[in-house]
Amino acid sequence: MILVFGKNGQVATALRERLPNALFLDSHEANFLFPEQIVALLDSKKPKVIINASAYTAVDKAEDEREASLTINAKTPGAIACWCKNNNSTLIHYSTDYVFRGDGDRPWLENDETSPVNWYGETKLQGEKAILESQCAAYIFRISWVYSPWGHNFPKTILRLAKEREQLSVVNDQWGAPTDAHDVARVTSKLAIKLEKGEQCPAPGIYHLRFEEYQTWHQFATSIVEKARQAGEELKVKEIRPVSSAEFPTKAKRPANSRLGSMYAKELFE
Numbered sequence: 001m002i003l004v005f006g007k008n009g010q011v012a013t014a015l016r017e018r019l020p021n022a023l024f025l026d027s028h029e030a031n032f033l034f035p036e037q038i039v040a041l042l043d044s045k046k047p048k049v050i051i052n053a054s055a056y057t058a059v060d061k062a063e064d065e066r067e068a069s070l071t072i073n074a075k076t077p078g079a080i081a082c083w084c085k086n087n088n089s090t091l092i093h094y095s096t097d098y099v100f101r102g103d104g105d106r107p108w109l110e111n112d113e114t115s116p117v118n119w120y121g122e123t124k125l126q127g128e129k130a131i132l133e134s135q136c137a138a139y140i141f142r143i144s145w146v147y148s149p150w151g152h153n154f155p156k157t158i159l160r161l162a163k164e165r166e167q168l169s170v171v172n173d174q175w176g177a178p179t180d181a182h183d184v185a186r187v188t189s190k191l192a193i194k195l196e197k198g199e200q201c202p203a204p205g206i207y208h209l210r211f212e213e214y215q216t217w218h219q220f221a222t223s224i225v226e227k228a229r230q231a232g233e234e235l236k237v238k239e240i241r242p243v244s245s246a247e248f249p250t251k252a253k254r255p256a257n258s259r260l261g262s263m264y265a266k267e268l269f270e
């Protein structure tokens with residue numbers, strides 16, 4: 001059986017279309033604030049493959065909610081990984097570009113040194129470490145700038161603002177690659193089905209997934225607005241002004257270079 005945590009998140013919602021026979025649990029059925037309850041739940045369900053799409057993803061709020069975000073992003077994933085090790089199950093888990101310090105302009109590779117610049121990144125890194133320390137069979141997919149038709153994400157915010165305002169200001173000094181949740185779901189579901197059937201799979205480990213071109217948030221916003229106009233949407237916006245991160249202060253610092261490159265992910269796409 002394939003069990004997916006985080007039923008209503010962006011990635012898990014995309015996974016639901018591709019894994020109709022998997023068991024999807026939401027945050028009420030499986031609350032990551034209580035790792036021992038999650039372990040008891042795994043004891044009762046005994047899944048062969050676990051996909052962890054649950055996470056504390058509110059980057060700025062995490063600076064204030066340190067304990068809760070650490071439990072959800074690190075302690076509970078670590079407990080799940082230990083359960084996998086003891087029960088011969090495999091874990092697929094998602095991590096983030098925010099584990100890197102974000103300087104330079106070279107894409108970060110899987111083996112590069114990690115050094116998060118904010119608490120959310122720190123909790124996700126601690127999650128990776130706890131999973132690796134368990135020595136279970138685990139695939140950790142680092143992804144960046146996730147968007148989908150559901151939940152909270154950048155394209156939805158830009159389109160809402162573009163309908164309300166004539167001028168938008170968007171940062172133009174942070175680089176990364178947007179990631180459609182459907183692309184993540186395609187790669188994940190293919191792997192999960194193979195693992196469940198006991199078929200040959202790429203080796204467990206950390207993989208960087210990138211599907212789209214590197215760009216800044218400003219470039220991404222511009223293309224979102226262009227595509228919406230081409231699709232016939234009525235938008236009020238006349239100008240999208242490029243601004244620096246310094247002009248747009250946020251509670252949690254963001255890495256300037258969030259480009260993910262990969263040495264290994266090719267095998268996952270074959």
Ligand SMILES: NC(=O)c1ccc[n+]([C@@H]2O[C@H](COP(=O)([O-])OP(=O)(O)OC[C@H]3O[C@@H](n4cnc5c(N)ncnc54)[C@H](OP(=O)(O)O)[C@@H]3O)[C@@H](O)[C@H]2O)c1
Pocket residue numbers: 006007008009010011012026027028030031032033052053054055056057072094095096097124142143144145146147151152
């Ligand atoms: N979004 C991004 O830009 C981005 C970038 C890089 C990496 N990632 C990683 O990719 C993965 C999937 O991200 P996403 O964008 O799909 O996330 P998302 O849409 O924010 O969904 C997160 C899910 O986690 C669940 N969750 C929150 N608190 C929980 C708790 N206490 N117990 C159990 N579940 C809880 C939420 O449930 P409720 O809906 O019930 O609250 C929600 O279903 C995460 O590991 C994230 O760190 C995301």
